[in-house]
Amino acid sequence: MTPHLTDIPALETKRLTFRAPQASDFETLAPFVMSDRATFIGGGADKDLGHAWRILAILCGQWHLRGFGAFVAVRKDTGQTIGSMGPWHPEPVPEKELSWTIWDAEPEGQGFAFEAMKMIRRHVYGDLG
Amino acid sequence: MMIPTLQTDRLTLRGPEARDWPAFRDFFTSARSIHTGGPKDPKAAWILFAAELGHWQIHGFGMWSVTLKDDTSIGLVGCWYPDHWPEKEIGWLIWDGYEGQGYAVEAAKAARAHCYGPLNWTTAVSYIHRDNTRSIALAERLGCTHDAAAAHPDPEDMVYRHPSPSDLGPSEIRT
Numbered sequence: 001m002t003p004h005l006t007d008i009p010a011l012e013t014k015r016l017t018f019r020a021p022q023a024s025d026f027e028t029l030a031p032f033v034m035s036d037r038a039t040f041i042g043g044g045a046d047k048d049l050g051h052a053w054r055i056l057a058i059l060c061g062q063w064h065l066r067g068f069g070a071f072v073a074v075r076k077d078t079g080q081t082i083g084s085m086g087p088w089h090p091e092p093v094p095e096k097e098l099s100w101t102i103w104d105a106e107p108e109g110q111g112f113a114f115e116a117m118k119m120i121r122r123h124v125y126g127d128l129g
Numbered sequence: 130m131m132i133p134t135l136q137t138d139r140l141t142l143r144g145p146e147a148r149d150w151p152a153f154r155d156f157f158t159s160a161r162s163i164h165t166g167g168p169k170d171p172k173a174a175w176i177l178f179a180a181e182l183g184h185w186q187i188h189g190f191g192m193w194s195v196t197l198k199d200d201t202s203i204g205l206v207g208c209w210y211p212d213h214w215p216e217k218e219i220g221w222l223i224w225d226g227y228e229g230q231g232y233a234v235e236a237a238k239a240a241r242a243h244c245y246g247p248l249n250w251t252t253a254v255s256y257i258h259r260d261n262t263r264s265i266a267l268a269e270r271l272g273c274t275h276d277a278a279a280a281h282p283d284p285e286d287m288v289y290r291h292p293s294p295s296d297l298g299p300s301e302i303r304t
Contacts, residue, residue: 053213057179057184062179090175
């Protein structure tokens with residue numbers, strides 16, 4: 001029996017769908033976390049697979065603890081996993097953050113993060129109050 | 130998320146919940162966590178707590194919250210296997226004030242019975258810091274032996290190998 005995140009709101013935009021993070025995201029997330037692209041968000045070329053694994057575990061775990069969390073955005077046209085986007089709120093941090101990471105460099109610069117974050121901001125102001 | 134609940138004579142092992150956070154934080158921000166990756170600041174502790182839940186989602190197994198029958202949280206015991214580790218571990222963390230009453234061994238046996246039963250593990254290890262004498266004593270009570278040849282995730286850790294399912298016999302394997 002593999003536990004799944006249920007009750008994740010179904011969100012989509014013109015070019016993207018959003019789903020819960022899952023084990024298979026590790027393949028795309030790990031190279032990102034261990035690259036210089038992730039230097040400003042707690043990753044970097046000096047990080048190992050274990051660090052990357054923990055990032056995925058945190059992305060999943062926040063949903064269970066908070067009832068909200070970051071979505072994984074997937075391109076409708078190619079099925080490509082773009083990155084994680086959504087609320088981030090570890091315990092002692094005073095305010096909820098809206099976060100975004102684009103895992104692979106290729107889909108950058110096409111407005112995906114902007115498109116996604118407008119939808120997710122509507123979701124957190126609306127559905128989450 | 131479906132996390133199986135295990136019962137022992139005195140304890141319940143259930144999925145970690147947000148209400149366990151204060152006890153988890155108190156442990157990981159205290160010197161008591163020195164041999165298990167701490168002490169941490171509260172934010173780092175929360176992130177690790179979130180990772181405990183994520184571990185269940187990714188693997189379908191993980192660390193249970195161990196509670197007394199009145200739901201008092203006394204620790205975390207269960208299966209731990211982050212990506213880079215050489216083998217799947219049975220781990221235990223017991224909060225301050227609940228040691229010395231046999232709770233950890235009772236919970237660890239229940240967890241091991243689940244690993245060898247429904248999860249079909251054929252072996253299991255526990256990685257223990259070489260200075261963590263209380264934890265080493267617990268491993269020995271569980272029948273573990275030091276496996277000097279096994280790989281470990283941290284050079285300070287010693288590898289204690291659990292008895293195999295056939296060493297234990299059916300009474301210690303969950304069906």
